[in-house]
Amino acid sequence: MKRTFITLFQVLIINYCFGQSVDTAAVHILHQSFEKLAAIKDLSYSVIKNDTMVRAGRQTQFTKTEVQGNIKKDSYQHFRFYDGAEWLVRNDTVYNKGSGSAAITYRTGWTEHEILAYTPQVILGAKPQTLTNDNASLKFFSVAGDFYVIDIIFNMNYNSTEVISKRYFTRIWINKTNLLPTRRLMYSKRLESGKEAIDIYDFKLTINNPGIDGYNPSQFFIAQISKQPEPETLKPGDFAPKFSATDVRTGKPISLAALKNKVVVLDFWYLSCMPCRELMSKMERLHNQFKGKAVAIIGINFTDTSPKQINKYLKSKQITYQQYYKAQQAKLDFKVYAAPTTMVIGKDGKIKWIEVGMAEDTESHLAQAIKTELAINIKQHNY
Numbered sequence: 001m002k003r004t005f006i007t008l009f010q011v012l013i014i015n016y017c018f019g020q021s022v023d024t025a026a027v028h029i030l031h032q033s034f035e036k037l038a039a040i041k042d043l044s045y046s047v048i049k050n051d052t053m054v055r056a057g058r059q060t061q062f063t064k065t066e067v068q069g070n071i072k073k074d075s076y077q078h079f080r081f082y083d084g085a086e087w088l089v090r091n092d093t094v095y096n097k098g099s100g101s102a103a104i105t106y107r108t109g110w111t112e113h114e115i116l117a118y119t120p121q122v123i124l125g126a127k128p129q130t131l132t133n134d135n136a137s138l139k140f141f142s143v144a145g146d147f148y149v150i151d152i153i154f155n156m157n158y159n160s161t162e163v164i165s166k167r168y169f170t171r172i173w174i175n176k177t178n179l180l181p182t183r184r185l186m187y188s189k190r191l192e193s194g195k196e197a198i199d200i201y202d203f204k205l206t207i208n209n210p211g212i213d214g215y216n217p218s219q220f221f222i223a224q225i226s227k228q229p230e231p232e233t234l235k236p237g238d239f240a241p242k243f244s245a246t247d248v249r250t251g252k253p254i255s256l257a258a259l260k261n262k263v264v265v266l267d268f269w270y271l272s273c274m275p276c277r278e279l280m281s282k283m284e285r286l287h288n289q290f291k292g293k294a295v296a297i298i299g300i301n302f303t304d305t306s307p308k309q310i311n312k313y314l315k316s317k318q319i320t321y322q323q324y325y326k327a328q329q330a331k332l333d334f335k336v337y338a339a340p341t342t343m344v345i346g347k348d349g350k351i352k353w354i355e356v357g358m359a360e361d362t363e364s365h366l367a368q369a370i371k372t373e374l375a376i377n378i379k380q381h382n383y
Contacts, residue, residue: 023139026150029174030129036179037120041073044208044215045120054198067118070215078215079118088220089115095220096228104221105228122203123172123181141171147182148174156188161317162277164191180207192274231337236352240264240345241333245300245324248307248314254324256345262296263373264345265366268327268336270303271313275358276340280319282363283342286370287321294347295370297321302331302339344369346376 046068053061066082077089084099094115095106112126129138129152137153150172156165166189173183186201234240244255256264267283269276280299287297304310304325314323334343337356344353344366353369355362 021137021139022135026138026140026148027129029148029179030124030150030172033174033179033181034124034128037124037181040210043069043071043120043210045069045071046206046208047118047120047122048204049117049122050200050202050204052198052200052202054196055192056195056197069118069120071119072215076217077115077119078217078220079115086220087115087118088217090217095225097220102222104225106225107228117203120181120205120207123184123205146176148176150174156190158190160278161281162193162274166190180210181205193277231335233335233337233356234343234351234354236350236354238351239349240343240351241330243327243330243333245327245330248301248310248323248325251307254322259296259298261347262294263347263370265295265297265370266334266343266345267297267299268302268331268334268341269299269339270301271310272303273339277313277317279340279342279358279362280317282366284319284321286363286366289367290370293374295374299323300327300330301325302327302336342366344373346373 046066048067049065051061051063051065053063064082068080070076070078075090077087079087079089081087081099086097088095088097089110092108092110093106094108094110095104097104116122116126134154134156135152136155137151139151140148141151142149152170152172154168154170156168158165167187168189169187171185172181174181182205184201184203184205186199186203188199190197240256242256244253246253265283265286267276267279269280271277283297283299290297299319299321301310301323302325307325310323310325313319334341340358341356342354342362343351346352352373353365355365
């Protein structure tokens with residue numbers, strides 16, 4: 001049955017072609033539905049997400065998530081998850097109550113993306129649908145029955161050497177009677193490092209009582225509240241800890257002491273981390289850019305244990321800068337909690353720059369931090 005389900009969607013999208021085709025009436029319905037949903041001030045609803053993940057060489061995975069939600073516009077958003085956990089979002093603060101626990105923690109600085117999947121906006125998006133070069137097609141699939149069914153096909157470009165998009169498709173159901181969205185089906189097929197990957201997300205929305213405030217947020221605060229602890233990390237200005245690791249190519253040990261009098265750039269990564277692999281080509285460019293200078297670009301693999309597997313990947317991607325593994329202790333000492341994490345360490349042994357994750361400007365930030373440290377050392381030497 002599961003295999004039939006996946007095959008059905010493959011057949012469904014195979015008939016589409018990639019010449020941009022836009023039905024303005026379909027766009028108008030999407031905009032009307034977005035405005036209708038956005039105008040509701042008090043809302044009780046439920047969202048059910050079914051997630052199907054297919055990866056080459058792995059067993060197909062299915063997960064289901066259900067959320068009961070209440071929203072009072074410009075006041076609060078409340079989410080109760082299928083396992084009993086709850087979130088209450090007010091202004092810039094997210095309050096979190098774990099399953100089976102009355103204890104409440106909070107954090108600030110959340111982003112819209114973090115909660116979008118649990119809101120009615122998951123169907124239509126946080127902003128009205130706009131036409132871009134990424135839209136290959138936007139048109140009605142069906143106007144029969146009780147729903148407008150609208151298909152959107154995207155020319156998805158990941159700008160990546162690791163990921164190549166094959167299909168990116170979404171289908172939206174909008175109730176004809178009240179113009180409210182009820183379902184969104186998303187299908188993506190791509191190659192990740194040459195292997196096929198398929199994701200199918202099916203979001204179903206039920207709006208229970210639009211215009212009626214059915215939740216009192218004071219019910220949430222029945223226990224002591226404490227701030228959610230931030231991950232403990234190193235910061236610019238801290239001295240870099242000592243570390244030792246093993247050269248994945250030669251099997252020889254290395255320590256930070258052996259890199260004395262160099263600007264050291266550490267890139268903490270592991271093989272199954274997609275952003276890590278994306279960043280490595282940028283690190284290779286930095287390695288070539290600063291070749292011949294007192295700069296050491298070093299990859300630290302803190303998870304994988306097979307040098308053969310690591311070297312096979314490095315060779316396939318023509319990564320030539322230094323690579324080390326057997327670095328679990330280095331991960332702990334440098335307080336790395338996510339990958340990739342990159343650090344620039346000055347000749348004085350202090351951390352000059354640090355970033356968790358990868359952004360479009362990560363490479364330029366790294367390059368500038370290296371240049372700044374080299375310029376400081378040249379000035380000191382001339383003095």
